[in-house]
Amino acid sequence: MSKTLLIVEDDARVADFLLRGLRAEGYTPTAVGSAEDALPLLRQGGFELALFDVMLPGQSGMELCQQIRAECLALPVLMLTAMGSVQERVAGLRCGADDYLT
Template sequence: MIKKKILIAEDEARIARILALELEHEGYETEIAGTGKEAFAAMQKGDFDLVLLDVMLPEISGFEVLRRVRMEDETTPIILVTARDSVYDKVNGLDHGANDYIAKPFEMEELLARVRSAIRTSEAQANKRGSGNIRIVGDLKADLMTRVVLKDNKEVELTKREFDLLVFLMEYKNQILTREQLLDAVWGFAYSGETNVVDVYIGYLRKKLDSKGESSLIHTVRGVGFTMKGTKDEH
């Protein structure tokens, strides 16, 4: 079973480390970000089951990180953690899309209970929305809402970007997609990074999805782009 992954966005190293140790003891996988910029970058690259987000982060405030994240991701549960306990801060956080709010100092058991509750609620909502959101190509299955990928009934762990790329290929199976189309769809029109990023991520997917002795699920069309082949009755 894949562990639930939690991002701890906290600039006080001692507190961040304590939170990480407690959460890991409870069976979670953790990652720490010490600034708002680091937290936002981590949330764009990684696929987290929950985020503990301190409001008073350097470089970019927790409220601003929350606002930016919610423009792209409405579902990842986010719990704001702060030393401030004013009604304004609570309302501001909830209005910007936070799922919960806890003020320092807090009891660790209460925080862990809130984490469990937020993840349970998120999973229940995802399951409720999930009907009709399954994509299948061969022995590969992707759930658009829970973001779970199964290959031959075994779960495959993908990053957010890998998942988005895979789903786009599955959505347009049997069609040849150019690198430009994939770049625009998955990375966005404003992407200004390395142009070979599509090939790099196709390589990541092949490494995680392809079985020894079998041809790759994702086919390269020389000089054009890539395609994923499936049958007409798959959805």
Template sequence: MTKILVVEDDEAMGALVRRGLEDEGYAVTLVDNGNDALIAVGQGDFAAAAIDVMLPAMSGFEICRHLRARGSRLPVLLLTARDAVEDRVRGLDSGADDYLTKPFAFTEFAARIRALVRRDATAARTTLHVGGLALDAPTVRATSEGRAVPLSAKEFSLLWMLAMRAGEPLTRHEILQEVWGTAVDIDANIVDQYVSYLRRKLAPTASGVSISTVRGVGYKLTADR
């Protein structure tokens, strides 16, 4: 059975989320603080985690940073009542894979979890080559001519999607749906920001890969070999 970790200090919210996920067929571990979350990840084989941002002692942002620093690639959905763009960007930059603002409909929450589990299952068995780039999904590692290209988990996911459909223009809506799990309540400008991050990191490489803007549509990745 697919296992999901839920980190929520609000007892009623935690119980609601756990019950809903169990009804969806998941095995759920519920903890209410960051230390227990990190211990649970070390001991359990979770397919994804839903983590509240506003936790005592250790925030959801900090939990994400600790996980990524330990090399964990556990897909993380952050849950928060804070809906400012800056907070969403901070959450994604901390290593989270997706961000959902409270209050939310459980159907959307469940869809986000399914998307994370599905992407993780696909990534576990896939490697992709485009131009001089090699993308290794199981380790979330990108290399160019054997040299590492340092990417965050979200940057890697975006580059992976563009590479999978190299030469094909992708809309911001498509990118949000696939990489962020939804296009609802997310400013499409976040796509532009992450494309800018990728361009800066790809520019010094000898990969022959570039991301171009398709006016009126979105972006596409091209390789010169």
């Protein structure tokens, strides 16, 4: 059985790259371009993992993570971002992400 993943990434090229790579590895990924598009899907459930970009239009990936944690949505969250300073990593983990990958 494949694992269902939600990718929240506003850069279409990056999202496409992740979709193709994850499908090739047997995952069933879905991609959306904003936190606002992701939130209803996350509330519906059915995903086993979420990958959030930090810098999204409107609400950031960190704000999205804080919101789903406040709503007690138990879902592993990985932050995937180019923002790799120690302070940014700490902020990502403090907002509720399970890991922060640069």
